[in-house]
Amino acid sequence: MTTGDWFASLYQGSYRSLVLTAYGLTGDLGEAEEITQEAFAVAYGRRTRVEGADSPEAWVRTVVVNLARRRGRRRAMLDRLLRRGAADPEPPPAPAGEHLDLHAAIRGLSREYRAAVVLHYLADLPVEEVGSILDIPVGTVKSRLSRARAALAEQLRTEEADRA
């Protein structure tokens, strides 16, 4: 394989972060992995162009975001055609880890808050980038993050109390 070291470095350095970016938009980790692999396949086909971009990772992230949006639009259109209310996808089983409660609580947030939390805290994107992806002002991003944190804290406190 002759992709060049730079593409392999890009892939290894950003794949997981981009999966979490897609997860923020789709709410489905399996779909997020599929989208990210597709995005890298697209990038591979344009690797000359990607290498010349100011930020190759940002280039691939744009593709990830577009793919996630497209799938969301298709789902929404199908919902309309079948005359059913828009529903969040069934959450997949969470990966094993110590913070299952927190992950479950995130998945229980509304779509808008979940997207902001996942993109900022889990995909590690700055609020400006989150605002650009979600097409909302930075102030709105901060507001959603603040309310989401409060909701998550309340949820975790309740679960701690229940266990106690």
Place this chain on the structure above:
Amino acid sequence: MPDVERQLSILRDELRAAVPEPDLGAVVERHRQRRTRRRMQIGAVAAVLAVSGVVPILRQLDVEPPPATPPAPPTVTTLPATGGTPFISQMSFVDEDSGYALRCEGLEGDDPPPCQLTLLATDDLESWVEAGPVPVPERTDIDHLGRLIVLGPDELVVDWANLGEQTSSASARVHSDDGGRTWRNVPVPAVVTDAVPAIPEGAQLQRACATSAPYSCSTPTFTFALPGSGAAAVLADPPPLANPVPGEIPTADGHWWALGHVPGTARWAFSVSTDDGRTWTTTPLDADLPQNLWASVVSQGGILYASVSGADPLGDNELQAILRSEDDGRTWRQTWKLAEGEDLVQSVGTLVAAADGTVSFDEFPWTYTSTDGARTFELDGRERLGPVSWTRAGYLALGDRSGEFSPDGVDWRQFEIPLE
């Protein structure tokens, strides 16, 4: 109180560790499979639009004349489906809000008869009504798909190409002057001889031959349907090109154009008219272009942009070059071409020369945009629902069940179209 932010950081690390990372070889293989799928998809679209052999099945559609009373609103008449997935074969806009579409049903099998056509109309892009069926001529030698020509707000023509005469622009035609409520047959001779000095407003150009020539033509010309009657006429003074292919409609700035060869040579040339085809400026192109080409030309602010595409050995459309003219086609400058070693650009559709000065092309569904006069292009994150075409009222991108329209290439409105 739980330290949510600290826990979120830990969860982030756990999730990253838990997400499996496929080997990079899988990405490369996925890329190869994407290209194979895309070739098959483009091939399927081309097959739908291709002209095939003579059809042995007779078809006729009776159309009831309207009652002699005040005109009724268009009735919703749905024909029984004959199989195959209905699709929109064409759409054309009269202005930013209103237009017509042809819905085709029954196109299936290796050698289908002409499909059942239903005319749809909209006056707000939000709702579409069925204006009625389009009568299909009782012919065995015509194309499967009709071609819709909108001559005016209520004046329409549908043409079916002749499968045998490659140089005849149309072999069967129906005309309506009441928005598709009623239609009448319009005879179209194999060789059209009525010549007019200028292209009428609303007309669409097609290749034609001034003499009968089944497979090649030494006297090329352009033909069109005349507003008011739908009768066929030819342009009195076509551009001095061999094998010319015209743009069907003018650019936003009113430029008519055609691509062909300098007679007696293999050199490509553009001809441009700014006076509705009365006179033409012909310019040989100084660009390294293959022999099999097709082109589209758009304009914005008096600047013409031409995209030139050819077919690779597999038959895929490849964007070969983009050219620009700032003097009504007197001179052309190649501003972009595929870089050495660059992945092929399989672009189907026209350029979009937007009112904000940008120029873009689509490698469906991705859009690449230039902010420097079509010299360099970057992926800009936008997506189109389908390949872009230029209509007299603006740019149109048609998808499977929806489309989007823009009068200026900047602001796009999405709409859905009824397929059943």
